Amino acid sequence: MPEPKQADKPLKKLPDSLALFVEDMKIRFGESTDIIYRLITLGPFTAAIIFIEGLGDPQLVIQAIHRDLFLFEQLDPHQPEESLNILKERTLTSGKVGEARTYSEIEAEILSGNTIIYIEGAAITLSVGTETLKQRGVEEASSQSVVRGPREGFTESLRENTALVRRRIQNPKLRIEQRKLGEQTQTAVAVMYMEGIVDMQVLEELRRRLDAAKLDSVLESNYIEEMIQDKRYSPFPTVYNTERPDVIASALLEGRIAIFVEGTPFVLVVPALLVQFFQSSEDYYQRSDFASLVRLLRYFCFGLALLTPSFYIAITTFHQEMIPTTLLISLIGQREGIPFPAFLEAFIMEITFEILREAGVRLPKSIGQSVSIVGTLVIGQAAVDAGLVSAAMVIVVSITAIANFSLPAFNVGISVRMLRFVLMAIAASFGLYGIMIAMIILALHLCSLESIGIPYMTSFAPLRWQSQKDTFVRLSRRTMKKYFGRN
């Protein structure tokens, strides 16, 4: 918890006078128009109800008070605290009622949508849970859709998100720890894990990193991701994120830890291993034989997306003897009259594609369509007809792009996109020899990565035979009785 900025003596008594209290609050919040100060009479007392319009709905409080007017007539005007207690215990129907004793506590309660009840002369105030933030309902997760499986996706509300997971794991061992991060934003961040399954060392390490994180603001879970990941610079993500409650539930059951952040539907999972980025939740909802084949296909696509252009460049500029003669005849015919070397040709096409993709992502859907039409015409047809690029190169680029899209995790797709360009440059200057060296360096890098202290390549390096049931393939659930996927 960061120290409150205002010079606030924590044990300073609240003022006896209502007018003074309201005055103080107005100084703290300024003249913000969305803060409502409502003065009412509670039997012998005058009371203030303070809340933020839109964040909290004090309807419940007001109704409760007005229903029981008779009760208030009996309150002792000399014991305001006692009166608050009666109020709390006998009339307030809200589920969550707490006490706030200092200005900073009161402030925090109001800001999180609760309603404060102040009675003249009392040293405490009541804070009633009235958060009613209007928000998006639970919708289908758009970033990871499935054919078979639950369609729910997380929303921007942390509480709702944790509830979505709780509903899937009805087990008292499911624990949630909450804290506030971001000096300015005071964003709620919840850490969720399964007591007994979670690796305590990893949990300790995560707590330590969260505590050490000095953040000014937290607007999305990536703010946290960057603070807790092991290596600052690596093309590969070492924190997994998802929009799907079922994915989080299965990760928790495997002993992983989920990190929820208020205000974003993307929930983080640590530790994240490379294999995880090739798994889709749907693998577990389909028959295992089919799921295995699809998963093998994904690994193949990873290789394809990473290597196709560089491989094409290498063999057409260095190793022509490796191309089967009939293929060579058609390739060489296509390259006839192309003004650029193969590398430049590939580079131009890849960049064009990246531009198209970037344009398509940001544009409104209706315009996005026309961009893709123009794009297809530009890359597919016109460039070949004009003799700027060869038809084979268009095939290479499109295969690369499609293979890239087939990766289930968006962030590992980005890693591939970045590495692809590096590999292309290497292939253009060193041929297959260079590609081999680059692959070795890449493998070394992957093996050196860690996610919260767990080796990134776990289940391959270090090799775990038991885990092989769920890496390249997914064997039937019957073979995994004892397997908890601890990795």
Add this chain to the structure above:
Amino acid sequence: MWGKKVGSILLLISLTLLSGCWSRKELNELAIVMALGIDSVPEGYEVSAQVMNSSEAGGPSGGSSGSLPVITYKAVGKTLPDALQRMLSTTPRILYLSHIRVLVFGEEVAREGVSDVLDFINRNHQLRTDFFLLVAKNSKASEILEVITPFEHIPANSLYSSILVAHKNWAATGKVTLQQFIIELERGGSNPVMSGVQLKDDVSEGGSIKNLQTITPKSLIQHAGIAVFQKDRLVGWLGEASSKSLNYVLNEVNSTTGNVTCEGGTVAFLITKADSSIDIKLNPENEPEFTLNLKTEANLTAIQSTIDLSKTSSIENIRSRIEKKFIVNIKRDIKEVQEKYGSDIFGFGEALHRQYPDIWRSYRKRWEDRFRTVKISVRTSVTIRRIGSVIQPQKRELELK
């Protein structure tokens, strides 16, 4: 930490300097040589290279400018590399030799000996070893490379695939790669062979597109039996029948057809499987005697006679006639090679070497002479598997009416 960083940077720099882009060549900077022809001339060798005209051969819609898919360049030099260098004076691009499909020797060069040529071919790192070796029968190699062929754009490809097809289904041609030729050449107990090609019909029209504009091309490339080598020198040619016999002995027959006469007609059969092995026995004088065992399976494909095929005895009759024909033909052809060329292209010496290495030692030096007189017998067994969709011959059905 610093040491590590400096070290890895140095390693990366050496990676750049040690390999670099020196062998980099774009596809459209290459002239892909599809076939090489080698002839001997008084100054040394004349090399003809059939080079792919890439814009014509590989374009999506064939050719547009009407030029031919290949160009044959010729140059003369003391040695092969010499001639190839000189060829650059006429070609616009670097010659790239990795994709050669066939290497054609003129008959003259083959008779003088091919080992000098093979040395270059074998030594050059660009050349693969999987292309086919051919001899141009009665002509120069360059003439073979100057004929335009139908079907395949590129004549060298046409030759290459026709060798494969003919070897698989006809069995009267050889499929000899550089690798095989050199192995056979360097082994003591065998001599190499090469397949022959020759031009058919009018030679003068062969080099122009007109050759393809008639329904019957004026000029075609034809397989011409097998060339027998004594060491690296061509010594003679085998005809169709003897070439087949050779392939039977070498166990190179996949399928082929043949025919036998029986009961006033001819029966044609198709060999579907043929396995041969060489047995060696020592006679009392401790001299080796060879027996060729040939096991084949045949289907009857055409019955041009009135034989009653519903009887097993008639099929048995045909079977024994086929066996007899095999024995007669193969014996005759082996004898011919023994007496006429004295070159052990069948590999009997090699078989002896494997089975009786001790005896081979005394034969090694004189094998060329001993091969002429060594005793070789043939044993065959034929199984008839199928007689086709009908039973009785058409001719018999007509007569019975």
